[in-house]
Amino acid sequence: MKKIISDIKLYKHYISINLRGMMQYKTSFFLSAMGQFLISFNVFLGIFFLFQRFSKVEGFTYSQVLLCFSILLLEFSLAESFARGFDTFSEMVRQGEFDRILVRPRGEILQVLGSNFELTRIGRMLQALVMFVYGVSKSGIDWNLLKILTVFFMILGGTSLFTGLFILQAGLCFFTLEGLEIMNIFTDGAREFGKYPMEVYGRKMLLFTTFLIPYSLVQYYPLLYILERRTSPLYVVLPLAAAWFLFPSLALWKLGVRRYTSSGS
Amino acid sequence: MKKYFSFFRLRFTLGLQYRVAALAGIATQFAWGFMEVMIFAAFYRGDKNAFPMSLSATCSYIWLGQGFLAFFATWMMDNEIFDSILKGNIAYELCRPIDIYNIWFSKSVAVRLSRAMLRCFPILLVAAFLPDPYGLAKPESCLHFFLFILTLALGLLVTAAFCMLIYILTFYTISPQGLRILFTSAADFFSGGVIPLPFFPEPVQKIMELLPFAAMQNVSLRIYSGSMETDEMKKAILLQLFWLFILIFTGKILCRQAEKKITVQGG
Numbered sequence: 001m002k003k004i005i006s007d008i009k010l011y012k013h014y015i016s017i018n019l020r021g022m023m024q025y026k027t028s029f030f031l032s033a034m035g036q037f038l039i040s041f042n043v044f045l046g047i048f049f050l051f052q053r054f055s056k057v058e059g060f061t062y063s064q065v066l067l068c069f070s071i072l073l074l075e076f077s078l079a080e081s082f083a084r085g086f087d088t089f090s091e092m093v094r095q096g097e098f099d100r101i102l103v104r105p106r107g108e109i110l111q112v113l114g115s116n117f118e119l120t121r122i123g124r125m126l127q128a129l130v131m132f133v134y135g136v137s138k139s140g141i142d143w144n145l146l147k148i149l150t151v152f153f154m155i156l157g158g159t160s161l162f163t164g165l166f167i168l169q170a171g172l173c174f175f176t177l178e179g180l181e182i183m184n185i186f187t188d189g190a191r192e193f194g195k196y197p198m199e200v201y202g203r204k205m206l207l208f209t210t211f212l213i214p215y216s217l218v219q220y221y222p223l224l225y226i227l228e229r230r231t232s233p234l235y236v237v238l239p240l241a242a243a244w245f246l247f248p249s250l251a252l253w254k255l256g257v258r259r260y261t262s263s264g265s
Numbered sequence: 266m267k268k269y270f271s272f273f274r275l276r277f278t279l280g281l282q283y284r285v286a287a288l289a290g291i292a293t294q295f296a297w298g299f300m301e302v303m304i305f306a307a308f309y310r311g312d313k314n315a316f317p318m319s320l321s322a323t324c325s326y327i328w329l330g331q332g333f334l335a336f337f338a339t340w341m342m343d344n345e346i347f348d349s350i351l352k353g354n355i356a357y358e359l360c361r362p363i364d365i366y367n368i369w370f371s372k373s374v375a376v377r378l379s380r381a382m383l384r385c386f387p388i389l390l391v392a393a394f395l396p397d398p399y400g401l402a403k404p405e406s407c408l409h410f411f412l413f414i415l416t417l418a419l420g421l422l423v424t425a426a427f428c429m430l431i432y433i434l435t436f437y438t439i440s441p442q443g444l445r446i447l448f449t450s451a452a453d454f455f456s457g458g459v460i461p462l463p464f465f466p467e468p469v470q471k472i473m474e475l476l477p478f479a480a481m482q483n484v485s486l487r488i489y490s491g492s493m494e495t496d497e498m499k500k501a502i503l504l505q506l507f508w509l510f511i512l513i514f515t516g517k518i519l520c521r522q523a524e525k526k527i528t529v530q531g532g
Contacts, residue, residue: 028442035446042450046459052466053315054308181289185296193300200307201300 007110014114022119029120037123040073043195044131058199065196067135068223071151072194074128075158075218076187077121083163085115087187089170090180099262108257109250112170141226150222150236157239158218162187164245165213167253174256190215197223217242268363273371280379287383294388298331302399317463321398322490326461328392328401329486335380336421337482339452342428342445343369343376350435353530366520369432370513373425405491412498416485419505423480426512427452433516436523456481463492474501477508 022029047069051062060068080087089112092098101111141147169183190213193201198209198220209216218239225235302324309320316323335341346369349355358365392401404410431448435441453459455478462470462483473479484501487493493501 028440031440031443031446035442035450038446038450042454042459045454049465049469050308050460053317053464054312056311057304057307058311181286182292185293189293189296189300192297193304196304196307201303205303 007107010106011110011114015117018114018117019119032120033123035123036077036120037127040124040127040191043192044069044127047195057196060197061139063135063138064223064227066131067139067226068197068219069195070128070131070135071154072158072219073191074125074132075155076162076191076194077124077128078155078159079162079166081118081121082159083113083166084118085112086163086166086170088116090173093173096262098260102257102260109253139227142228146233146236147226150225150239153237153239154218154222157242160243161214161218161245162190164243164249165190167246168249171249171252171256174253174260186213194219214242214245269367269371272368273375276372276375277379280376281383284383287380290380290384291387294331294334294384295391298327298388298392301327301331306399318461318487318490318492319398321402322487322492323461324399325402325490326486326492328389329489330458330482332385332388332392333381333417333482335377335384336417337424337456337458339424339428339431339456339481340449341377341380342431342449343373346372346432347435347441350432351441351530355527356529359524359527365524366429366433366517370425370429373428374421377421377425402490404489409488409491412502413485413489416488416502416505419502419509420481420483420485423477423505423509423512424482426509426516427477427481429516430512430519433519433523436527452478452481455479457483457486461487463487475504477512480505480508 044066047062047065051065055061057065085092089098092101092112092115098108101108101115104111136143165183165187169180169187172180172183194215198206198216206216206220209220221230221235222239224230225232305323305327306320309316309323318326330337349358355365358368389401394400404413427448431441431445434444438444455473455476457479462473462479465473474483479501484493484498484505488498488501
């Protein structure tokens, strides 16, 4: 217990150092945040103009799609800001930075997490919030406690899922020693294509995203519950199940740490 | 002219060495293309009549766009050029009896060409074997295919000329990040990289087709599957030539201005 409290304290300290460092370059911070905003703003514009022409896709309306996209974007940006250290881990391994982490008397996960906190992703979160508010106000959902809880669980489960993906990506670096560009399909690709409910991509994709990489658990199924297409209360807690993805990722990471031989100079 | 061509050749053969990176790129672009096709197919199932072009033409557009991504993606810029401005290596290039604009232009085209050569064939080959409306269809006719190649080349030159403006603006601003992101996301959107231009509402589309961005991928990818009338094609090709001229002309003037009062950074 004492260890956890001191870990949290240390993590807070890491974040405050990161933030203070970033604020030394205010213009750069502002421009990067704006850039993050613009990149996903293009995705939004794509959806907006398609729905000028079409009224529905697989039975989902414009505001419902925005609701779906905004929650996923929020999950992704949260995971990206907190787990950025894992996302850029290949650099750390290549330059031998990881050796420095191993010699310190603290957990390596905590240190990698603390090595980088990307506040610039706030540009994306802001956009996600705007779309979320619009989606909620226009999609005519009858909100109750269970539905609010579902949204909360979606964010929690989705952030864990994406964090798990970043850890998996970092864990693979131990074996390849370089960044695996292919992993972008599962991180950036999910951010890009999670804009539409998974049903749009066909049955096979739905199965894949239910059982292998559980995007659908934090996106499609809970959305059905919020829109009252499904009524079973099971759907409320389903998003939390997506957090199972953390376990194999962490296992691979631990395996990687154990067989890590130094690189870099 | 000969020296620029040899720079071009050097850069091109160097680019062909990065085969492993190309493999990852192929996988990513294939996944991207597949997901895009599924999205448009879903919209098509919902309302066939609202589709501005046939589903098969849309899918061909998507696959060609992925295959030739390296031609038209404005965000794939040469960090070496940015570095040479920011860190002062440009001093070496200024000493040589060469024109900075021409050298960078031929380098950019070479890099884009080599990247696309490594990536396009596997993607297009697999896409051609996909079941009918979802894959890459045959070109509309021999003439269309010929015009496709011509406009593809023009589009590549327009894209490279547009990126040159961003490089040159770095002389004036030093920090290229902000401008770069603003320019590249605008280009991605207005050139039809997010959704093809015919999918925009008609008044918006009319304006967008006149912009320089429409002279990039939009023309060739639409000509391929015959979703442009003869008059439209003529107009589009003339616009491509017009914008290519304007972009290179402005780029050269700005470059000469910048060279006059250049500050060599770094030490």
